[in-house]
Amino acid sequence: MNIAIIAHDGKKAEMIQFLMDYKAILAQKNIHLTATGTTGEKAEKAGFLVKKVLSGPMGGDAQIAAKLAEGKIDLVIFFRDPLEKHPHEPDIFTLMRLCDVHNIPLATNPATAELLIKAI
Numbered sequence: 001m002n003i004a005i006i007a008h009d010g011k012k013a014e015m016i017q018f019l020m021d022y023k024a025i026l027a028q029k030n031i032h033l034t035a036t037g038t039t040g041e042k043a044e045k046a047g048f049l050v051k052k053v054l055s056g057p058m059g060g061d062a063q064i065a066a067k068l069a070e071g072k073i074d075l076v077i078f079f080r081d082p083l084e085k086h087p088h089e090p091d092i093f094t095l096m097r098l099c100d101v102h103n104i105p106l107a108t109n110p111a112t113a114e115l116l117i118k119a120i
Helices: 009-021 037-045 060-069 089-101 110-118
Strands: 002-007 032-035 050-052 075-079
Touching (some): 002 037, 032 037, 060 089, 075 089
Parallel strands (some): 032 050
């Protein structure tokens, strides 16, 4: 299972805490993490093996969207900060739209992510 993890700046600490809370599940050999740049760096520092793409504003969200469209992503955990504006909003909407188009589960908050991770 290939899981994409993305977190806006105001949600990165929350993402790392989530990863730590579910480390036993995420550390399974059949689970692979792909992350946008800074989120991936923080996940690596927390002890996770992560394939990193560019940071979100530099095209990372679009890279993950492309992987999703190619069938290379099975689940997206994207802790969005809905109270902040993001210059790469079109890429974010594209990613979310492609999750719907390709029927890929998408969690945008810890409660939904928890339900999806527990279902693995």
